[in-house]
Amino acid sequence: MNYPPFEEILDLQYKLAEYRKQYWIEHDLFTWQWWLLLLVFIIPWVIWYKVIPKEKKAECLSYGLLLGFLASQLDEIGINSGAWAYSYQLTQLNRGLNPYNFSFIPVAYMIAYYYFPKWKHFILANVAIAILAAFITEPILTKMGIYKTFYWKSIYSFPIYILLPIIFRFLMYYILEHNKRENAT
Structure with missing residues (x-):
């Protein structure tokens, strides 16, 4: 070759x-799409700051940053495999949609993580967020010209939006429980 x-x-x-x-x-x-992405990046964090109590911020932030990091990595995989692309970016530093990966998605799941401590309610909240993200937000971003899919469909995103927060919640609970046991001895 x-x-x-x-x-x-x-x-x-x-x-x-x-x-x-x-x-x-x-x-x-400075296009209207750029300003929108800036707002999508800032507003969720303002909401997060107001609705998550001070004593739970570190735990929720750890959970959310794990989700944001993984969302960013999955975004890069999708871009590199030619599944989708973004016509507008907040910064030119990478090709992923940072306001979505590091603000909208993790903040939504951090709020669900905090407000729904019971698994049943947490899973239902994740389904609601997944519906919003996959079937409302993604099509809106497409109509606005920000998000362009090639062979990817919103239905493929839906189970990912549900499963990842559940996996990370298991991980967080394991870490917190392990930490409690370590401190008890």
Whole structure:
């Protein structure tokens, strides 16, 4: 198989980064979509700050940051595999939708994590968030020209939006329980 040398790949990556930066400056920055993404990034954190009590902020934040990190990684996988792309970005630093990955999604799940301590209610809240995210927010982002899917469908996102918060809640509960046992001895 004939493939380009590593230096040529690096050169193409540098050019692509420059093209993306120029595109962002000339196409994204200060458009109404950019302002919307800025609000989507800021408003959930303001809500989070007001509705999560001080004594639970660290626990909820740990849970939410785990979710945000994984959402960001899954977003990169989707972008790299050609499942979707974003026509507008808040910053040009990466290709994922950071306001969604690090604000909207984790804050929604942190609020559910805090307000629904019983598993049944927590799962129902996650289903509601999954419906909102997959079947309302994603299509709205598509109509606004921010999100463009290629072979991905919202129905594929739906179970992911339900399962990930449940998995991370198990993980958080395990860590917290393990920590309690460690401190008790």
